[in-house]
Amino acid sequence: VTLLTDFGTVDWFVGVMKGVIATIAPTSSIVDLTHQIPPGDIRAGAFALTASCRFFPRGTVHVAVVDPGVGSDRKAIAVQTADYLFVGPDNGVLSWALQRESIRSIHALENKARFLKPLSRTFHGRDIFAPVAAHLSRGLAIEKLGPDRNDFVRLEWPQIRRTERTVRGEIIYVDRFGNVITNLDAATLSASKGTRAHVFTRGKRLCPLAPFYQSVGRDKPVGVLGSSGFLEIAVNDGNASKQLKLGVGSKVEVRFQ
Amino acid sequence: VTLLTDFGTVDWFVGVMKGVIATIAPTSSIVDLTHQIPPGDIRAGAFALTASCRFFPRGTVHVAVVDPGVGSDRKAIAVQTADYLFVGPDNGVLSWALQRESIRSIHALENKARFLKPLSRTFHGRDIFAPVAAHLSRGLAIEKLGPDRNDFVRLEWPQIRRTERTVRGEIIYVDRFGNVITNLDAATLSASKGTRAHVFTRGKRLCPLAPFYQSVGRDKPVGVLGSSGFLEIAVNDGNASKQLKLGVGSKVEVRFQ
Amino acid sequence: VTLLTDFGTVDWFVGVMKGVIATIAPTSSIVDLTHQIPPGDIRAGAFALTASCRFFPRGTVHVAVVDPGVGSDRKAIAVQTADYLFVGPDNGVLSWALQRESIRSIHALENKARFLKPLSRTFHGRDIFAPVAAHLSRGLAIEKLGPDRNDFVRLEWPQIRRTERTVRGEIIYVDRFGNVITNLDAATLSASKGTRAHVFTRGKRLCPLAPFYQSVGRDKPVGVLGSSGFLEIAVNDGNASKQLKLGVGSKVEVRFQ
Numbered sequence: 001v002t003l004l005t006d007f008g009t010v011d012w013f014v015g016v017m018k019g020v021i022a023t024i025a026p027t028s029s030i031v032d033l034t035h036q037i038p039p040g041d042i043r044a045g046a047f048a049l050t051a052s053c054r055f056f057p058r059g060t061v062h063v064a065v066v067d068p069g070v071g072s073d074r075k076a077i078a079v080q081t082a083d084y085l086f087v088g089p090d091n092g093v094l095s096w097a098l099q100r101e102s103i104r105s106i107h108a109l110e111n112k113a114r115f116l117k118p119l120s121r122t123f124h125g126r127d128i129f130a131p132v133a134a135h136l137s138r139g140l141a142i143e144k145l146g147p148d149r150n151d152f153v154r155l156e157w158p159q160i161r162r163t164e165r166t167v168r169g170e171i172i173y174v175d176r177f178g179n180v181i182t183n184l185d186a187a188t189l190s191a192s193k194g195t196r197a198h199v200f201t202r203g204k205r206l207c208p209l210a211p212f213y214q215s216v217g218r219d220k221p222v223g224v225l226g227s228s229g230f231l232e233i234a235v236n237d238g239n240a241s242k243q244l245k246l247g248v249g250s251k252v253e254v255r256f257q
Numbered sequence: 258v259t260l261l262t263d264f265g266t267v268d269w270f271v272g273v274m275k276g277v278i279a280t281i282a283p284t285s286s287i288v289d290l291t292h293q294i295p296p297g298d299i300r301a302g303a304f305a306l307t308a309s310c311r312f313f314p315r316g317t318v319h320v321a322v323v324d325p326g327v328g329s330d331r332k333a334i335a336v337q338t339a340d341y342l343f344v345g346p347d348n349g350v351l352s353w354a355l356q357r358e359s360i361r362s363i364h365a366l367e368n369k370a371r372f373l374k375p376l377s378r379t380f381h382g383r384d385i386f387a388p389v390a391a392h393l394s395r396g397l398a399i400e401k402l403g404p405d406r407n408d409f410v411r412l413e414w415p416q417i418r419r420t421e422r423t424v425r426g427e428i429i430y431v432d433r434f435g436n437v438i439t440n441l442d443a444a445t446l447s448a449s450k451g452t453r454a455h456v457f458t459r460g461k462r463l464c465p466l467a468p469f470y471q472s473v474g475r476d477k478p479v480g481v482l483g484s485s486g487f488l489e490i491a492v493n494d495g496n497a498s499k500q501l502k503l504g505v506g507s508k509v510e511v512r513f514q
Numbered sequence: 515v516t517l518l519t520d521f522g523t524v525d526w527f528v529g530v531m532k533g534v535i536a537t538i539a540p541t542s543s544i545v546d547l548t549h550q551i552p553p554g555d556i557r558a559g560a561f562a563l564t565a566s567c568r569f570f571p572r573g574t575v576h577v578a579v580v581d582p583g584v585g586s587d588r589k590a591i592a593v594q595t596a597d598y599l600f601v602g603p604d605n606g607v608l609s610w611a612l613q614r615e616s617i618r619s620i621h622a623l624e625n626k627a628r629f630l631k632p633l634s635r636t637f638h639g640r641d642i643f644a645p646v647a648a649h650l651s652r653g654l655a656i657e658k659l660g661p662d663r664n665d666f667v668r669l670e671w672p673q674i675r676r677t678e679r680t681v682r683g684e685i686i687y688v689d690r691f692g693n694v695i696t697n698l699d700a701a702t703l704s705a706s707k708g709t710r711a712h713v714f715t716r717g718k719r720l721c722p723l724a725p726f727y728q729s730v731g732r733d734k735p736v737g738v739l740g741s742s743g744f745l746e747i748a749v750n751d752g753n754a755s756k757q758l759k760l761g762v763g764s765k766v767e768v769r770f771q
Contacts, residue, residue, distance in 0.1 A: 002529065002533070004526070004529075007433065008433035009266065009289075009291065009292075009293060009523065010291060010293040010432075010433045011291060011305065011432045011433050012261075012290045012291050012305045012308055012309035013432075013433075014289075015259065015261075015288055015289055015290035015291060015309055016290075016308075016309045016312040018288045018289075019259070019288065019309065019312035019313035019314070019317075020312050022286065022288065022313065022314055023312070023313065023314040026314065029536065031529055031532045031533065031536065032523075032528075032529055032532075033526045033529035033530075034523065034524060034525060034526050034529060035523075036523060036524040039433070039434055040494070048525065048526045051526055051530075052526035052529055052530045052533065055530040055533035055534050055537070055640065056533035056536065056537065057533070057536055057537040057540065060533075068494065069471070070469075070470075071468075071469030071470060071471060072469070072471045120483075120484040121468055121469035121481070122469060122470065122481060122483055122484045123483075123484030126312065126484065127484075175524075175525045175527075176521065176522035176524045176525050176527075176553070177553055211585075211635055212584075212585030212586070212635035212636060213584075213585060213636065214583070214585055214586045224635070224636060226634075226636055226637075227634040227636045227637030227640065227641075237554070237582065264690065265690035266523065266546075266548065266549075266550060267548060267550040267689075267690050268548060268562070268689045268690050269518075269547045269548050269562045269565055269566035270689075270690075271546075272516065272518075272545055272546055272547035272548060272566055273547075273565075273566045273569040273570075275545045276516070276545065276566065276569035276570035276571070276574075277569050279543065279545065279570065279571055280569070280570065280571040283571065296690070296691055297751070325751065326728070327726075327727070328725075328726030328727060328728060329726070329728045377740075377741040378725055378726035378738070379726060379727065379738060379740055379741045380740075380741030383569065383741065384741075
């Protein structure tokens with residue numbers, strides 16, 4: 001079972017989710033993806049899940065709880081894919097990861113027999129998502145959780161515009177090192193013609209595309225195809241986000257020669 | 258075994274506690290409740306333990322180390338309750354959780370054969386509490402750890418004052434989302450008469466009591482019975498502590514109509 | 515398997531390392547030493563590993579990834595010692611720990627069959643160190659990873675100068691509580707003559723050496739032999755680093771009487 005939340009690590013919220021899982025499924029192992037998604041930032045959670053879910057063994061249950069609408073009428077879902085199970089609120093946080101998987105079935109979480117009792121209005125991570133994930137990790141059939149659904153809420157992926165020699169996208173995530181990650185993946189970039197490429201921001205040439213951070217001098221910016229499979233802009237031995245004033249939503253263009 | 262400390266996650270202190278436990282009890286699983294209790298804040302640690310300990314399986318060993326008096330003459334204890342074992346310094350950090358449990362026996366930790374050697378004066382989390390918890394998780398009888406004791410140090414629970422239609426308490430914890438949690442639990446509130454209620458602070462009406470955060474408009478304050486079983490004040494999609502200038506110790510009154 | 519990195523806990527980087535390990539070695543347990551080494555601070559990582567590695571069971575695989583040169587031509591190594599295995603970049607991060615162990619063999623990590631495919635240029639923690647550690651934890655012979663090497667890159671230990679009644683060293687680490695840890699260990703101090711000692715900084719007497727933090731009054735500084743086995747300077751119930759303006763590199767002298 002993996003856990004991805006915006007609960008932080010200051011309080012006991014993640015700890016009690018693990019207690020609930022351990023009570024139901026004592027032999028399941030639990031791995032934290034991250035609990036420091038900015039509070040309520042569904043897109044950051046969706047991207048973190050996309051970047052990490054495929055590095056886990058087949059059969060892993062991925063739980064993502066970034067859930068600003070907890071207690072309202074938003075739905076909760078579990079999704080079976082060819083390789084994994086995904087559990088979370090149906091608010092889009094699962095959607096970017098699911099769009100890269102082969103989906104087998106989608107179920108609404110409505111069978112209260114699999115929830116914690118009493119069910120709180122404010123902490124479904126503990127009361128719904130943790131027990132459901134624990135039951136799934138023990139082998140409970142997904143259809144026992146609630147009725148079939150045809151689809152799930154999808155977040156829009158930031159628009160990509162392309163000409164023969166340019167690709168435009170935007171920054172989708174800033175990591176701990178200040179590297180800024182764009183929505184342009186390897187397939188998107190390799191579809192363009194040209195052997196050399198440069199990254200442009202605000203209409204000005206910023207840096208070359210290169211194989212790794214040290215391809216440029218210290219304190220110089222560089223575009224690399226990062227470990228998550230997306231173009232990222234880094235400053236060698238520096239913090240690209242701060243030094244270049246780039247953040248989520250900043251537009252980026254790659255021009256090939 | 259659960260671990261709750263004020264050691265933070267920046268240094269290696271929690272890691273070595275886990276190493277000590279794994280050396281003695283290789284098959285015991287370890288869950289972090291939190292390690293970010295403010296340094297030395299016994300009351301915050303006591304509340305976090307109270308809010309989380311009951312979500313773990315029977316037989317769990319709960320270790321709480323918020324221990325500003327480490328190395329002085331404060332005692333260390335292990336307590337057997339009907340469902341759990343608790344281990345920590347006898348400075349009150351265990352007391353609020355223990356007062357909600359059915360206590361079977363209390364033992365001073367004095368049997369040095371169960372401690373790490375050499376025993377440091379500054380890190381009993383590693384040298385006393387981790388090995389003792391590991392031995393208990395392997396089934397060591399609690400009376401092997403040291404002599405029986407009659408009682409433990411109790412922190413005072415902040416005073417609750419009640420009239421027929423009002424209940425007064427105070428804020429006891431601020432969580433990562435800025436929600437402020439009071440010392441008024443469900444039983445205390447339900448003993449009052451009245452179908453509608455409002456929360457007052459500094460003598461002024463602040464907000465209604467409602468079933469969940471979205472019961473009020475965005476950026477509006479609301480009182481809800483939170484997931485820990487205590488009244489909390491939140492701002493829908495905001496940070497109650499910052500926006501309402503409420504912190505630990507702030508007085509709160511609930512008036513029923 | 516223990517993990518020590520500068521990846522932080524905000525992103526998913528540590529989570530995917532654990533996913534990679536769980537895929538290869540599902541029954542190996544993983545313990546976090548810390549992931550909050552300051553980005554690229556090889557010396558802080560080296561000290562954290564030194565202070566913690568010996569508290570783990572024999573056979574533990576210690577992985578340390580503080581790797582500002584990832585993607586460049588720095589080497590990667592695995593080292594077998596009498597009690598442990600160490601895995602990481604050959605940039606010195608392992609060196610202070612290794613110098614206290616009894617080394618059996620050193621191997622370069624060159625057998626790409628044991629790496630993740632495709633191998634990224636930016637995230638060897640996930641693509642090289644995690645899978646190699648997982649294979650070692652399952653019992654793979656270390657010589658399968660690559661050719662023997664004679665030595666590893668060694669960080670210089672800050673200089674210690676000694677006269678009959680004085681020892682000079684410097685601060686090497688600041689912990690979460692603001693305690694400042696020096697490079698002077700128990701053996702170094704006990705070699706000096708004198709029954710009483712004082713710590714001097716900037717040529718002025720700062721505080722006595724004493725057995726524990728509470729040996730002095732509240733808010734007073736004190737030198738203690740800390741839990742990691744090194745002299746540290748603390749302020750009782752305070753933050754020594756901030757209050758005394760001491761940080762990594764500050765010079766410290768102990769004078770015995």
